[in-house]
Amino acid sequence: xxxxxxxxxxxxxxxxxxxxxxxxxxxxxxxxxxxxxxxxxxxxxxxxxxxxxxxxxxxxxxxxxxxxxxxxxxxxxxxxxxxxxxxxxxxxxxxxxxxxxxxxxxxxxxxxxxxxxxxxxxxxxxxxxxxxxxxxxxxxxxxxxxxxxxxxxxxxxxxxxxxxxxxxxxxxxxxxxxxxxxxxxxxxxxxxxxxxxxxxxxxxxxxxxxxxxxxxxxxxxxxxxxxxxxxxxxxxxxxxxxxxxxxxxxxxxxxxxxxxxxxxxxxxxxxxxxxxxxxxxxxxxxxxxxxxxxxxxxxxxxxxxxxxxxxxxxxxxxxxxxxxxxxxxxxxxxxxxxxxxxxxxxxxxxxxxxxxxxxxxxxxxxxxxxxxxxxxxxxxxxxxxxxxxxxxxxxxxxxxxxxxxxxxxxxxxxxxxxxxxxxxxxxxxxxxxxxxxxxxxxxxxxxxxxxxxxxxxxxxxxxxxxxxxxxxxxxxxxxxxxxxxxxxxxxxxxxxxxx
Amino acid sequence: xxxxxxxxxxxxxxxxxxxxxxxxxxxxxxxxxxxxxxxxxxxxxxxxxxxxxxxxxxxxxxxxxxxxxxxxxxxxxxxxxxxxxxxxxxxxxxxxxxxxxxxxxxxxxxxxxxxxxxxxxxxxxxxxxxxxxxxxxxxxxxxxxxxxxxxxxxxxxxxxxxxxxxxxxxxxxxxxxxxxxxxxxxxxxxxxxxxxxxxxxxxxxxxxxxxxxxxxxxxxxxxxxxxxxxxxxxxxxxxxxxxxxxxxxxxxxxxxxxxxxxxxxxxxxxxxxxxxxxxxxxxxxxxxxxxxxxxxxxxxxxxxxxxxxxxxxxxxxxxxxxxxxxxxxxxxxxxxxxxxxxxxxxxxxxxxxxxxxxxxxxxxxxxxxxxxxxxxxxxxxxxxxxxxxxxxxxxxxxxxxxxxxxxxxxxxxxxxxxxxxxxxxxxxxxxxxxxxxxxxxxxxxxxxxxxxxxxxxxxxxxxxxxxxxxxxxxxxxxxxxxxxxxxxxxxxxxxxxxx
Numbered sequence: 002x003x004x005x006x007x008x009x010x011x012x013x014x015x016x017x018x019x020x021x022x023x024x025x026x027x028x029x030x031x032x033x034x035x036x037x038x039x040x041x042x043x044x045x046x047x048x049x050x051x052x053x054x055x056x057x058x059x060x061x062x063x064x065x066x067x068x069x070x071x072x073x074x075x076x077x078x079x080x081x082x083x084x085x086x087x088x089x090x091x092x093x094x095x096x097x098x099x100x101x102x103x104x105x106x107x108x109x110x111x112x113x114x115x116x117x118x119x120x121x122x123x124x125x126x127x128x129x130x131x132x133x134x135x136x137x138x139x140x141x142x143x144x145x146x147x148x149x150x151x152x153x154x155x156x157x158x159x160x161x162x163x164x165x166x167x168x169x170x171x172x173x174x175x176x177x178x179x180x181x182x183x184x185x186x187x188x189x190x191x192x193x194x195x196x197x198x199x200x201x202x203x204x205x206x207x208x209x210x211x212x213x214x215x216x217x218x219x220x221x222x223x224x225x226x227x228x229x230x231x232x233x234x235x236x237x238x239x240x241x242x243x244x245x246x247x248x249x250x251x252x253x254x255x256x257x258x259x260x261x262x263x264x265x266x267x268x269x270x271x272x273x274x275x276x277x278x279x280x281x282x283x284x285x286x287x288x289x290x291x292x293x294x295x296x297x298x299x300x301x302x303x304x305x306x307x308x309x310x311x312x313x314x315x316x317x318x319x320x321x322x323x324x325x326x327x328x329x330x331x332x333x334x335x336x337x338x339x340x341x342x343x344x345x346x347x348x349x350x351x352x353x354x355x356x357x358x359x360x361x362x363x364x365x366x367x368x369x370x371x372x373x374x375x376x377x378x379x380x381x382x383x384x385x386x387x388x389x390x391x392x393x394x395x396x397x398x399x400x401x402x403x404x405x406x407x408x409x410x411x412x413x414x415x416x417x418x419x420x421x422x423x424x425x426x427x428x429x430x431x432x433x434x435x436x437x438x439x440x441x442x443x444x445x446x447x448x449x450x451x452x453x454x455x456x457x458x459x460x461x462x463x464x465x466x467x468x469x470x471x472x473x474x475x476x477x478x479x480x481x482x483x484x485x486x487x488x489x490x491x492x493x494x495x496x497x498x499x500x
Numbered sequence: 501x502x503x504x505x506x507x508x509x510x511x512x513x514x515x516x517x518x519x520x521x522x523x524x525x526x527x528x529x530x531x532x533x534x535x536x537x538x539x540x541x542x543x544x545x546x547x548x549x550x551x552x553x554x555x556x557x558x559x560x561x562x563x564x565x566x567x568x569x570x571x572x573x574x575x576x577x578x579x580x581x582x583x584x585x586x587x588x589x590x591x592x593x594x595x596x597x598x599x600x601x602x603x604x605x606x607x608x609x610x611x612x613x614x615x616x617x618x619x620x621x622x623x624x625x626x627x628x629x630x631x632x633x634x635x636x637x638x639x640x641x642x643x644x645x646x647x648x649x650x651x652x653x654x655x656x657x658x659x660x661x662x663x664x665x666x667x668x669x670x671x672x673x674x675x676x677x678x679x680x681x682x683x684x685x686x687x688x689x690x691x692x693x694x695x696x697x698x699x700x701x702x703x704x705x706x707x708x709x710x711x712x713x714x715x716x717x718x719x720x721x722x723x724x725x726x727x728x729x730x731x732x733x734x735x736x737x738x739x740x741x742x743x744x745x746x747x748x749x750x751x752x753x754x755x756x757x758x759x760x761x762x763x764x765x766x767x768x769x770x771x772x773x774x775x776x777x778x779x780x781x782x783x784x785x786x787x788x789x790x791x792x793x794x795x796x797x798x799x800x801x802x803x804x805x806x807x808x809x810x811x812x813x814x815x816x817x818x819x820x821x822x823x824x825x826x827x828x829x830x831x832x833x834x835x836x837x838x839x840x841x842x843x844x845x846x847x848x849x850x851x852x853x854x855x856x857x858x859x860x861x862x863x864x865x866x867x868x869x870x871x872x873x874x875x876x877x878x879x880x881x882x883x884x885x886x887x888x889x890x891x892x893x894x895x896x897x898x899x900x901x902x903x904x905x906x907x908x909x910x911x912x913x914x915x916x917x918x919x920x921x922x923x924x925x926x927x928x929x930x931x932x933x934x935x936x937x938x939x940x941x942x943x944x945x946x947x948x949x950x951x952x953x954x955x956x957x958x959x960x961x962x963x964x965x966x967x968x969x970x971x972x973x974x975x976x977x978x979x980x981x982x983x984x985x986x987x988x989x990x991x992x993x994x995x996x997x998x999x
Contacts (some may be wrong), residue, residue, distance in 0.1 A: 016549070017549055020545050020548075021549065021550070021854065023545075023546050024523060024527060024540060027527060028523060028527070031530060035731065037727060037728050037729055037730055037731060037746060039729035039730075039745055040729065040743070040746025042743055043745045044526075046515075046519050046784070047519045047520075047522050047523045047526075048523075050515070050520065051523060054520075054553060162822065191838070227538065228536060229536050229537055231536055231538075232536035244542055246539055246541065247536060247539030247542060247543070284542070285545070389701075
């Protein structure tokens with residue numbers, strides 16, 4: 002077998018894996034959007050079986066030998082193939098690093114703890130979940146140790162690497178330290194400034210759901226979403242699903258507030274534009290996939306927070322929203338309309354946080370999840386530690402654990418090392434948008450008329466079409482001229498909130 | 501390995517097969533109902549890969565030995581397990597009877613000829629498809645020969661057996677000869693009688709689609725459809741898909757005629773009731789599946805034609821349709837309303853045919869498909885043979901091949917031996933409904949008030965809950981006291997159309 006033949010066999014296996022995981026992605030969408038409740042049990046069985054089949058493909062014992070053979074002759078491969086081989090190797094090492102018994106225990110514990118968490122949150126009863134959570138954390142610790150050994154990484158880095166390849170704890174520490182030296186004071190300053198600003202007229206509902214839907218579809222089309230390759234539907238938790246050629250995004254509508262659904266739609270459209278813009282020639286190979294969660298979140302936040310809430314674009318949004326709802330008045334125009342969506346305040350809930358305070362919520366979780374994994378913090382002490390950190394960082398204390406350490410699903414479903422990617426995505430979004438603004442000098446004029454064509458083209462070339470060919474760091478270097486930093490983000494906050 | 505252990509291994513493999521085919525079923529529904537057009541190529545790849553995985557499970561070389569071992573100790577198995585083992589063996593023999601090259605050629609030819617047929621039908625150009633169709637028929641002949649050898653059946657019987665296990669050509673010949681000795685004259689008699697009857701006032705549209713949808717949901721709920729385990733949506737060709745615990749049926753609406761969508765919905769609900777009523781304990785095993793296409797069609801036609809168009813139920817339908825559309829007038833009541841839906845006429849198109857002339861369309865296809873397969877009829881001569889038969893059987897000649905031998909997809913997608921199940925299903929529906937009427941003496945009163953609870957309960961016990969535990973013939977013997985015959989169907993036609 003020549004090295005090229007070995008590589009091609011690996012590609013063929015990946016095509017099977019891609020077909021199975023693509024099918025699972027559509028089934029996952031169906032479950033959240035279409036499936037009647039009585040289908041849940043059978044769907045669970047289907048998904049478990051397909052996961053197992055996928056795992057069998059990914060851990061096929063012949064792969065170790067195929068990878069060695071292909072690597073031996075990697076000079077025969079072009080740069081995309083080489084990058085693909087590296088991604089194949091990475092996923093093979095991760096997939097085979099864990100003992101099957103540990104994989105099974107983790108899957109069972111994830112499901113059980115997640116279900117128990119739903120009840121615990123509803124009842125505001127952290128005590129009921131402390132012990133199961135500790136059991137899950139012990140398993141995650143074992144997982145991190147095994148992955149770390151296989152990948153030659155520290156345990157927490159091995160977890161981070163699963164969400165964003167190449168991401169390391171030290172890098173996050175450095176970035177978060179910089180944010181932490183600025184944000185708490187900055188946040189107070191913004192809140193004071195907004196309190197001192199003149200009161201603006203307010204938009205009042207109700208906003209009929211049918212009108213909100215029409216508005217969402219119109220905005221998505223304006224943003225370049227291709228409905229020949231995707232859909233917009235409703236689900237309890239908005240998400241981007243499906244596959245690049247059939248991208249399914251969801252939102253949820255509230256009659257008294259249209260901006261939440263609209264901004265959610267724009268956020269998911271950002272994810273969708275990344276997915277649909279991935280290199281077509283590599284659709285069914287690892288190198289054709291999105292680079293990682295930081296890059297993915299950067300694209301959604303670039304659409305939602307950078308371009309989408311820019312005063313220029315918000316002016317355009319106000320105008321078409323006003324027309325769509327057949328309304329009028331000063332509250333739909335200029336500063337009045339914008340101010341409603343630039344309000345900054347301190348709250349206990351992460352998902353409702355504005356972009357100024359959001360990083361503080363993430364830093365809290367970054368600290369606590371590492372303490373939980375290292376064993377420095379026992380789950381029994383989590384509520385106290387949470388509330389203490391919240392008081393220190395934001396100056397507010399949650400009334401109860403529902404608004405404290407029970408608010409997020411992540412840890413209770415075994416996802417440790419995920420939270421930091423939200424804020425790193427926000428940093429990357431600011432940095433990438435700044436570079437795009439340099440490349441498109443009349444960006445503000447374009448956004449003011451709802452035009453994102455030039456922005457999208459720039460993103461296609463500089464981000465999307467690279468897939469996973471190069472590392473996140475190289476991608477950022479190429480697109481923005483520097484590694485991930487806090488400057489662009491902090492400048493953006495200053496310009497938007499204290500200008 | 502004990503026989504029981506061997507059997508249990510087979511069951512485990514079937515669980516995997518069931519999960520994969522269940523997933524495929526939902527993806528098939530999604531393709532017809534939800535998928536944007538740009539998703540087609542990737543979906544095709546997903547489905548092909550899942551089919552291949554399913555085939556690998558079904559033809560796993562260890563199965564031959566497992567089946568022998570399990571059969572050796574089948575006394576240890578209960579009757580359900582024994583029946584399940586027999587079904588497993590049947591599907592294993594069918595799956596392994598064909599050379600992989602033939603399977604591949606068939607799949608490619610099916611897809612190519614089906615696509616070419618769409619164009620040929622559009623252009624009314626049979627000549628363009630004659631040769632590809634002949635190529636496909638040659639492959640089907642090879643398929644039938646291989647299956648026949650493996651199953652020890654005549655080639656055409658081997659094809660029939662794939663759609664309805666146990667069904668043989670001689671049985672169909674006998675039944676069709678009886679129908680043929682009665683139906684042509686009967687048809688003329690009904691048409692004359694209807695022409696002589698007094699003219700009834702007619703229902704006129706438009707019927708808003710939203711109202712039609714509401715009516716469909718109401719009727720389905722009244723029929724006992726559980727929306728916790730299923731959905732109603734729209735698609736170009738109505739079908740019943742999904743899985744028993746998540747049954748997805750579709751219909752299509754026309755503004756000028758609500759009865760078509762309504763009766764389509766009732767037809768698919770009949771299919772759905774069979775699926776959802778299959779034995780729960782055997783969901784993921786072959787013995788838990790529907791018995792065959794004849795039995796499936798009997799359930800849809802029992803709902804649509806027997807109960808659904810009975811004068812009693814049609815009175816109820818007229819009443820709730822009238823309310824739903826906020827209409828009034830004599831055309832919504834009694835004979836006037838019923839007569840519109842009991843009209844019999846001679847037409848060239850099978851799918852628009854009434855229940856009296858429908859069997860004649862099927863007999864034509866039964867004769868021609870056997871002639872095509874035996875080689876007595878070359879595809880080049882098909883249009884002439886079709887038109888000659890249509891003139892002989894129905895006294896009308898199609899204007900063109902679009903209304904003649906190009907009208908149905910079946911042969912062009914390689915489905916030979918399928919057509920007879922439609923009419924056998926109609927015979928079975930009449931026979932089963934007659935038995936149900938004997939068991940539920942006040943059936944007419946119940947139907948007149950839209951009640952099908954007693955009927956459904958009887959069907960659950962006597963048909964649905966048997967799954968594939970016994971043969972179709974045994975099922976009919978148990979439920980109706982006799983094998984499949986034409987008596988009940990002909991009596992039904994006489995009562996409905998010449999009473």
